């Protein structure tokens with residue numbers, strides 16, 4: 151099991167099925183904060199739901215697909231980053247992220263994304279990494295911009311939430327543009 155230091159007492163580690171109780175407790179702190187912005191399947195309500203999410207990622211990772219990493223701040227799971235999609239044959243991936251409110255504003259997600267994107271581009275030879283967010287998710291778009299991504303377009307009314315269809319933004323960075331941990 152690896153644990154990579156990020157900053158300010160925070161570490162990045164694989165988030166695995168055996169973390170189900172910790173993940174469920176974290177979701178209790180994060181649920182309402184993340185619900186409008188992340189995929190509905192990720193926002194589960196109980197321990198079984200949390201375990202199912204972790205198992206789904208474990209199974210997809212075993213097939214060299216999606217991957218999930220947690221961020222622990224002073225020993226508490228506070229959020230994480232994931233490869234929502236990872237297609238080694240096509241050389242494309244999509245990164246996602248979330249935090250509970252107390253962990254925002256410290257640069258943890260930007261640092262964690264740099265780490266996993268560096269692995270994707272440098273170790274795995276990926277060509278293109280994407281970032282999809284609701285167009286009114288300013289904090290998420292700011293992360294994509296800090297990572298050096300380009301806003302490539304807007305998908306109009308692509309995100310149904312709570313009876314309203316929201317626009318989504320598509321950001322991406324290519325291997326030749328990636329500046330690594332800089």
Ligand SMILES: CC(C)(COP(=O)(O)OP(=O)(O)OC[C@H]1O[C@@H](n2cnc3c(N)ncnc32)[C@H](O)[C@@H]1OP(=O)(O)O)[C@@H](O)C(=O)NCCC(=O)NCCS
Pocket residue numbers: 183184187188246247248249250253254255256257258259260261282283284287289290292293
């Ligand atoms: C999107 C989300 C993960 C962004 O969190 P965040 O804390 O803003 O992002 P980071 O961890 O990269 O931190 C950046 C903030 O830390 C500050 N910061 C402090 N030190 C920093 C550093 N060394 N490097 C970068 N930023 C730093 C930045 O100024 C910024 O704060 P500001 O927006 O008040 O200026 C978070 O808002 C969230 O979980 N939202 C709900 C779920 C969600 O939207 N998920 C994404 C779906 S697409």
